[in-house]
Amino acid sequence: MEWDGLTDRGQFGASYLQERDHFADLARDADWNAVFEELGGRPGWANLPRPGIRSGFAPLHQAAWHGADFAVVSRLIAHGAWRTQRTMDGRRPVDIARERGHTRLLELLEPVEVRSLPAPxxxxxxxxxxxxxxxxxxxxxxxxxxxxxxxxxxxxxxxxxxxxxxxxxxxxxxxxxxxxxxxxxxxxxxxxxxxxxxxxxxxxxxx
Incomplete structure (x- = not known):
C-alpha cells in the first residue's frame, strides 16, 4: 500500500491532483460504491488522504466518521485500509468512531497486531x-x-x-x-x- 507523505499540493500534477481530490471527495461524501469502484482500478489508494495531507483523513477515517455500514468498513479493511493509520491530530479510525458514538464499529476498527515490530x-x-x-x-x-x-x-x-x-x-x-x-x-x-x-x-x- 502507498504512503503519501507529500505535504505540498503544488508538487502534484494537475490531472493526478484532480483524480486524488475526486477520490477524497467520494470518501468525504460517503459514496462508498464509487469509492470501491475507484479502488478496483487503484488498489494501492486505500490509505491515501486528500493530496497535501490537510486533516489526514483516509477512507477508513471517513467511514468511522460517518458510521458506515459494517460491510463497508469490512470491505475497506479487505482492500488494505490500515486501522493503525492516524490523522494529522493523531486519531485512528477507532478513535473517531468512539468520539462519534458509533460503538458498533469499535471492535471491527480496533487494530489487530498480526505481527510485532522488533522491540523497541x-x-x-x-x-x-x-x-x-x-x-x-x-x-x-x-x-x-x-x-x-x-x-x-x-x-x-x-x-x-x-x-x-x-x-x-x-x-x-x-x-x-x-x-x-x-x-x-x-x-x-x-x-x-x-x-x-x-x-x-x-x-x-x-x-
Missing amino acids: ADALERHFHALLRDRTGGCLERTAHLLPPLTPLTEGPDVSIVFPVVGMMGGFTCRLGQDLLHVHAHSRTDFDDGSHYRVTTTGWSGI
Whole structure:
C-alpha cells in the first residue's frame, strides 16, 4: 500500500491532483460504491488522504466518521485500509468512531497486531527514518514529506509500505522480516534492481 507523505499540493500534477481530490471527495461524501469502484482500478489508494495531507483523513477515517455500514468498513479493511493509520491530530479510525458514538464499529476498527515490530519499535522506526534521510540525497530537505510510520506493517502477515519521494523518480518499499526491516530503494533511473537495506533496532546497513 502507498504512503503519501507529500505535504505540498503544488508538487502534484494537475490531472493526478484532480483524480486524488475526486477520490477524497467520494470518501468525504460517503459514496462508498464509487469509492470501491475507484479502488478496483487503484488498489494501492486505500490509505491515501486528500493530496497535501490537510486533516489526514483516509477512507477508513471517513467511514468511522460517518458510521458506515459494517460491510463497508469490512470491505475497506479487505482492500488494505490500515486501522493503525492516524490523522494529522493523531486519531485512528477507532478513535473517531468512539468520539462519534458509533460503538458498533469499535471492535471491527480496533487494530489487530498480526505481527510485532522488533522491540523497541521506536528505535526501529528512528533508524528507518534515518536511512530515508540519508539515502534520498537531500530530497526530503528540498521537499517536505511526512515519513511513513511502521505500525501498519503489524496488521497482516505480508504488509508492505511504498513511500514515493519527490526528486528520486521512485522511492522506497519496506516490509518486515524476522527481527528486522527490509527496505528496497528503487528509481525509474535504476539500471538494476536498485538498492537493498536492512534496518534493526540498533541501526541500518546495505545488503
